Amino acid sequence: MAEAEERSAVDSGGAWTDELLSPSELFSVRTRDHKIPTRGQKEFLYDGSEEQVERLQCSLGEHWKLLSEERVERQGSLVKAEWKPEDVTVALKTPAGKFWQTMGYADEGKQFLLPEEALFLMECGSVEVFYRDLPLSIQEGYELLLGDKTISLLEYLVFSHLKRLGYIVNRFDSSAVPSVYERRLNLVHKREKQSKQQRKRKRSVSASRSNDISEGQPDSQDVQNRREKAGDDAFMEGTSSDSQKAVGMNYFSSSAVSSEEECHELPSNSEQKRPDWWEKKLEEAPSPGRPVYSKQSAGKCDLNKVLFPNLGRDCLHTNLEVPDACLLPSNVTATACDISSWREKLNMRQMRLTRREREELEKKKKYKRGVNEDKEVRACKNWQEYKQLLERRSQSSSKQRPAHLWNDVICPLVTPGQVSSTGDLLQQISVMQASHLVDDAVGLVEDACDKRITFDVYQADTAFDFKKSDPGKPYSRISVCSFEDPVPSLHTLKRLAQQSGDVPVTFAVVDNGDISFYSFKDFWLPTDVWQ
Amino acid sequence: MQQPSEEPERNAECSEGTSGEPTAVRQHESPPGGGVEPKEPLIQLYLADSIPLLWRSAHVKVARERLGVVGAAVGSLARQPRQNCRLSRPVQLLREEARFLLENGRAELVKALKPQNYEQEVQSYAHYLERNHEEQQKFALEEKKQVLKRVMEDKCKDGAAAPSSIQSVKDSLDSLESSFTFPCSAMMVQLCTARARFSYTPEERLWLSAELANPVDERQKVRYRVFSDLREKGYYLTSAGKFGGDYLVYPGDPLRFHAHFIAVCVPLDKETPLSDYLSLSRLGSNVKKTILLCSPSQTDAKFVHYTSIQWSGMV
DSSP: OOSOOOOOOOOTTOOOOOOOOOHHHHHGGGGOOOOOOOOOOOBSOOOOOHHHHHHHHHHHHHHHHHHHOOEEEEGGGOEEEEEETTTTEEEESSOOOGGGGTSOEEETTEEEEOHHHHHHHHHHTSEEEEETTEEOOHHHHHHHHSSSSSOOHHHHHHHHHHHHHTOEEEEOOGGGSOOHHHHHTTHHHHHHHHHHHHHHHHHHHHHHHTTTSOTTOHHHHHHHHHHHHHHHHHHHHTOOOHHHHHHHHHHHHOSOOOHHHHHHHHHHHHHHHSOOGGGTTOSSOOOTTOOTTSGGGOOOOOGGGOOOOOOSTTOOOOEEOOOOGGGSOTTOOOOOEEOHHHHHHSOOSOOOOOHHHHHHHHHHHHHOOOGGGOHHHHHOOSHHHHHHHHHHHHHHHHTTSOHHHHSSSSOOSSOTTSOOSHHHHHHHHOSSOOOOTTTTOTTOOOOTTOOOOOEEEEOGGGGGGOOSSOOOSOSEEEEEEETTSOOOOHHHHHHHHHHHTTSOEEEEEEETTEEEEEEOOOOOOOOSSOO | OHHHHHHHHHHHHHHTTOOSSOOOOSOOOOOTTOSOOOOOOOEEEEEETTEEEEOOHHHHHHHHHTTOOOOEEEEOOSSOTTOSSSOEEEEEOOHHHHHHHHHTTSEEEEEEOOOSOHHHHHHHHHHHHHHHHHHHHHHHHHHHHHHHHHHHHHHHHSTTSOHHHHHHHHHHHHTHHHHOOOOGGGSEEEEOSSOOOSSOOOEEEEOOOHHHHSOSSHHHHHHHHHHHHHHHTTOEEEEOGGGTSSEEEESSOTTTBOOOEEEEEOOTTOOOOHHHHHHHHHHHHHHTOEEEEEEEOSSOTTOEEEEEEOOOOOO
16 A cells, blocks of 8 residues: 555554545655556456465455545645535635536525535545535545435435436426426426527627617616516516516617517507507507507407408409408508409319219219208208207217117117227227326325435536526436335325426435436337227 | 454354444454464444445455455545546445444444544644645755756756756756745645544444344344354355345455355245245346355354255256
């Protein structure tokens, strides 16, 4: 053991004390080897021979050398931190290094680390954590930073295992899981994407405007940007706001105009400039600042009074008049026109069918009847009467069901005409429904000793554009348990799947330091039918 | 390896049959073979969430080489912390391993006490840092001198070098003592793995650990008896959860040898369907290890029945 000379400074108890390195040893660490020696092939039989013993000693020697090596770092490259047990957090005293991209959080301008992150960084030799002016050793770190208030030792073993592999691991926050409704409406990412885009655009807008604006204006610029954003959000949610009016006014005051502004300009300004054709018949007077697309101001046209010209073959009208001005959009004008020239261009010839088409047509004539040829259908004047006719017909046909099938105690499972495809039929007559993990999972109650989700895991290749403020959907969620615990029950599985949303849950099982991952997946039995 | 192997057996005889009582014996009898053997310090076990951990590398070494207790490393390796192939301290022990060490009087359960004199501790640490800085500065200065001397010698040997460059090197060498700076940030600092005390602080010994000394249920009792029996026969044991059994049995140190058996602990009176044994033997043939069914005897406290399963032909 060349490196760590142990001071066998024996105290009265006869126990070893410190494993402190001397200054010369510390200085010579810079020339230490950084590679791990590879382990050779193992042997099968133990024969006690000398070569075997020698090889064993050699392997063991290497092993002790690696195991006893201490962490030695340059003082300047260590980040200093302090453990605050009352807040259960580690406060950084010097600025954070590269690890800040994926670990830690900021609060009121100061940088903090979660206890398990701090302990992992201590093990990596990046951070030196102090407590009451003394540096913590790794052992003291394990004793102080892991416990009931933070995370247990098993959870920390899983955490460090995943971090060493390169994953990004965060603590699970059940309130941050988007609900089924939000996911269905695809609200989660859309909102974030839009706000990002808008922020980007606004920056460029203000940059172009900076030339025009005098010195007194920059503050109002920021205020305006903020109000614009607020106005956009309000716009999206369909509520009216006075900020919209303010936005409209501000736009007038600046000289530069961008395309985005124009489209915002339109709703608030159009009411002042010209009457819109769809608002002709408003019951209430339009008030400025009200967004146009909301339901309250929707105009009502009386379509019964509008004449739509018939341009079909059977109509002899060829002259069309000028339509009413209220029917046209504001910047469109119309004149009277004669459509006879267009009619001539229509193909009015009889269709010449090929032989196959003729044969099909004859077949159809034999067995099918056009709906319009039915006298009773012609007698119907509107949709309501037609539907009533259909009802009557279906009822009458149902009385024609064969008695031996339908009058008995046991009758067919499906009425004819009830289903339209084989898949539907199978669905109708199935006895057992496939069950999925999230069925009936809402509202399952957690027991005190039940498993819980501890971590969110994100993949390593997203590290370069990982944002702590918006991590996105995790790769998986981890629940930690010991090998000696029983396999999780269906109750637990459903509860955790429900909690996790659409992210799969993985169980990290720790067996005396050895970690393996298990997950339960939904399985659909194959159906033999093309639906 | 003769003497140490005698001691644990004798200690086992002495302490066998006592359960839950203070078993940490500090002084043990000197071996009969004569010769004064230095008192071996006890291995210190720390409990984290009732999981026994070893922190000092000397303790890990003694446990493995002298007592055959292997454990599992769970901490990051100092040399390359961001990989999972080779791990380092702390070394986690099985419950049975910890109990084995305690009952043989080779280990003690320890808990840290708060330092008695805190200011003294802080002062000692400050002195330690200062001394480190001074010494390292000397080493750095010495190293720089050597480097400059070598450069000068090379230049002198090399005839084509201009005398002015040699002179400049000589000047810098002469002025080195005064112009050399070694800031604090360049100093190398140790991040200790095990607890480091800059002034003496005793650690409290825990005499009782109910979970380790008293097995909670039948299964743990059976496991412990099998463990101690196999260990005393000289086999090395590690956990075999991933192999579907209780222990992996190695003929020698797991570093150099493959495991021969997968030990599955089965109480004698347990009724097991044949399909369980079938699945076990399938497993064993897949991983090329023999399944060993271990059942402690209910009549003899020191005897364990072993049955191995082999998948073979009819005869």
